[in-house]
Amino acid sequence: MLLLTLLAVTSALTPTVDRTIAARSRLVAALDNAREDREIVAAIDAIEAATPFKGFASEDFVSFAVAGDWQLDYATRRDSTNLTKSYVRVRDISQTVEKDASRTRVAWTLPTTGDAGTLEVRSTMRFQAEPRPHHVLRLDGHFLKPLHKLSAEPTDVVNHVAASVPYELFHPDRTVIELLYVDPELKILRCTRGTTDPVLTCQVWRRQ
Structure with a gap:
């Protein structure tokens, strides 16, 4: 309903x-x-x-519609190399969205060492309705959270995780996140380097 x-x-x-x-x-x-x-x-x-969607995307409506916990179901582009895939495995990507902030969590494991944890990307965001409904994000930081003391070099973990996920998830401040569609259980985002640039990634998220 x-x-x-x-x-x-x-x-x-x-x-x-x-x-x-x-x-x-x-x-x-x-x-x-x-x-x-x-x-x-x-x-x-x-x-x-x-x-x-364009004519109905007021800030209040969008804030209400996208708020909550989401899980990434699909992304059209990932550029990880075979070396990165052998070093780190991304188990899950989830996101919590509030009115003016988002936290993206990448759950990872290192098959060779048994290390595991999350990499959290925190951003402040603001909504703009023109020229198309989109969010502009400001990166607040990357936070590596291993489950136990790391045996691997933290910088290596961060770099390989970054190479294993869509570019805009690790660099939200360098992309424009266009809201293509949203309903209570599903949202679709189109991510570009600018409002007139070629598409980098389309993402489909499902509510947790």
């Missing part, structure tokens, strides 16, 4: 709402069944085409 209410806010036209629901169902099915990237990206494109 809440999903239908939010979708109704984005458009008074029933056909548009129907197209959005159909595209969303297509995306969730593709994610749940580990489909190929092209199918997931096509579903994201269909959601964007069906959902005229």
Whole structure:
């Protein structure tokens, strides 16, 4: 019911709402069944085409809609090398969003040493509605939190974790985070170096 209410806010036209629901169902099915990237990206494109989000993205609405705990389900681009993959394994990426701040946590392990922990990226953020609804983030810091005393060099851990996740998660202050779609259980972000630059990554997050 809440999903239908939010979708109704984005458009008074029933056909548009129907197209959005159909595209969303297509995306969730593709994610749940580990489909190929092209199918997931096509579903994201269909959601964007069906959902005229721009005119309804007030700061209060966006703050309410994106607040809470999220888990990264999919990202269209990760540039980790084979060396990085052999050094560190990323188990999970989660995020907590408040009105003007976000905390992204990357859970990692080192297969060769048994070290494990999280790398937390803290940011202050502000919302801008133009030219497209997006967040501008200011990096507050990176915080390495091992579960036990590290046997590895902390700088090496941070560098390899950074190379294993989408660029904008580690460098939020260098990217523009565009809000493409949001409902009570799902949000889609498009991340670029600027509002007119080519897309770096599309991310799909599910609420925890």
